[in-house]
Amino acid sequence: MLAFELTSCITTRQTNYLQTPTKASATFKDSASYEEYRLKEGDRLYIQVYSTDSKTNALFNGSTGAGMQTMAGSSENMDLYTYVVQPNGSIDFPIVGEIALKYKTIRESKRIIQEAIKPLLKINSIEIQLVGRYFSIIGSGKSGKFAFPREKVNILQALAMAGDLGYYTDRSKIKILRKTKNGTSIKSFDVRNVDIINSEFYYLEPDDIIFLQPMNSQFFGVSTVWAAISTLITSYSFGVLIYRAVGN
Numbered sequence: 001m002l003a004f005e006l007t008s009c010i011t012t013r014q015t016n017y018l019q020t021p022t023k024a025s026a027t028f029k030d031s032a033s034y035e036e037y038r039l040k041e042g043d044r045l046y047i048q049v050y051s052t053d054s055k056t057n058a059l060f061n062g063s064t065g066a067g068m069q070t071m072a073g074s075s076e077n078m079d080l081y082t083y084v085v086q087p088n089g090s091i092d093f094p095i096v097g098e099i100a101l102k103y104k105t106i107r108e109s110k111r112i113i114q115e116a117i118k119p120l121l122k123i124n125s126i127e128i129q130l131v132g133r134y135f136s137i138i139g140s141g142k143s144g145k146f147a148f149p150r151e152k153v154n155i156l157q158a159l160a161m162a163g164d165l166g167y168y169t170d171r172s173k174i175k176i177l178r179k180t181k182n183g184t185s186i187k188s189f190d191v192r193n194v195d196i197i198n199s200e201f202y203y204l205e206p207d208d209i210i211f212l213q214p215m216n217s218q219f220f221g222v223s224t225v226w227a228a229i230s231t232l233i234t235s236y237s238f239g240v241l242i243y244r245a246v247g248n
Helices: 002-006 054-061 067-072 106-117 155-161 194-198 225-247
Strands: 044-050 082-084 090-093 097-100 125-131 134-138 144-147 174-180 183-189 209-211
Touching: 044 054, 044 106, 082 090, 097 106, 106 125, 134 155
Parallel strands: 134 209
Antiparallel strands: 044 082, 044 125, 090 097, 134 144, 174 183, 174 209
8 A cells, every 4th residue: 555655756857847858758959949829810919000191100000009909909900900811811901902911921922921011002011919818727726718918928837827837736647639730639738848848849839738647646635655654544544433433
C-alpha cells in the first residue's frame, strides 16, 4: 500500500516549468520560430486612414477621432470602422471595394490597402489593428475566455492570465485546438519542457482553445511523500481500531 501511494505522489518534476527535456519527452529545439499571424475568415480589422485632407479623414475615421480607444473596445465608432474578413477572403473597403487579405499578415495587409487607396485619394499613412482577439481555456477549474492584451501572447503568459495551472493539472498533456488553413487541428504538448519556446505551440493565435486535464494522482489526493506516509499511518490506525472493536 505504501509503494502504491508513493507512486501516486506529485513531484516537482511533474509541476515545474522550463525543465530540461528527458529522453522520453518530445523535443522542439529549432523546430519552429515565431511567425506573424496570418488573417483568417472572420477576423476583424479596425482601420484608420490618415490624410492632410479633413474630408478624407472623416470618410474613413469619422469625425470623433475615436482612435486608440478601440484597443479596449470602448469606442462607439469601433463597429462602424471595423472590417470583417469575409468567406471569400476579402474586406469591403469604402471607395476601393473588395480587398483580398486572407492569409496576409498585418504588415502585408497595410501595404496592400495603401496601394489600393493611393490611385484614388491622397493619404499619408494608415493604421491597422486586429481587434476582438480571444483565446479560451477549458478544464481543471480554469475555464474562461481571455482577450489578447498585446499582439503576441505565449502559452506561459496565457496560463498566468488564467491564474496558473492547478496543482493536479497534467502539464505533460496540454492540448490546443487551432484553426488552420487546412482545417481544425488538435495537438498535444508538454508545457514543462524548456524547448517549448521553440515550438509552434509557444505563441497563441486568435480563437485557440487550450484543454487541461487532471493527473491520475488527483483521485488519491496525495501530493507529497509525507502526505502518503501520513495517509498510510492514518489508514493503518483506523484499521486497527475497527479490528479491535469487531474483536471485542
